[in-house]
Amino acid sequence: MKTAVIYATRSGTAEKCSEKLSEMLAGESAIINIKKVSSPDLSGYDAVIVGSSIRIGKVQKEISEFVQKNLETLKEKRLGVFLCMGAGEENFSEYLSRNFPKEFLDKCKAKGFFGGDSISRDWDSFQR
Numbered sequence: 001m002k003t004a005v006i007y008a009t010r011s012g013t014a015e016k017c018s019e020k021l022s023e024m025l026a027g028e029s030a031i032i033n034i035k036k037v038s039s040p041d042l043s044g045y046d047a048v049i050v051g052s053s054i055r056i057g058k059v060q061k062e063i064s065e066f067v068q069k070n071l072e073t074l075k076e077k078r079l080g081v082f083l084c085m086g087a088g089e090e091n092f093s094e095y096l097s098r099n100f101p102k103e104f105l106d107k108c109k110a111k112g113f114f115g116g117d118s119i120s121r122d123w124d125s126f127q128r
């Protein structure tokens with residue numbers, strides 16, 4: 001099984017999570033920063049995990065564009081998704097459904113709520 005972990009980050013959390021995740025995966029994996037490689041070749045991968053942080057309720061635009069553009073190809077793969085976010089887990093499914101097509105989410109075998117860094121905790125309390 002060959003897996004691509006495709007992520008977008010603003011300040012590094014989603015990158016760190018991608019690295020940890022990739023270490024945990026069985027088989028071969030590649031970590032791809034979508035801001036550096038905007039159209040990755042998915043043909044060699046059996047599985048794709050898409051990850052992003054949330055800013056003002058949204059995933060990074062490069063990640064949503066990537067999913068929109070490659071939806072049909074992605075649907076042929078084993079899929080996973082994760083979010084880095086400051087808000088609590090009770091907001092996780094809402095953020096997912098606001099940011100990704102239902103067709104994509106329905107096919108995801110794993111959905112990871114990975115929390116956020118310390119900035120995110122400040123952000124969370126700032127909002128209350």
Ligand SMILES: Cc1cc2nc3c(=O)[nH]c(=O)nc-3n(C[C@H](O)[C@H](O)[C@H](O)COP(=O)(O)O)c2cc1C
Nearest residue numbers: 009010011012013014053056057086087116117120
């Ligand atoms: C300007 C800004 C806006 C943010 N907006 C949200 C938000 O709307 N909801 C949320 O859950 N977390 C929010 N966060 C927290 C981030 O998702 C969190 O810090 C995350 O770890 C950042 O990941 P990154 O370093 O991969 O970009 C925000 C953080 C910043 C700095």
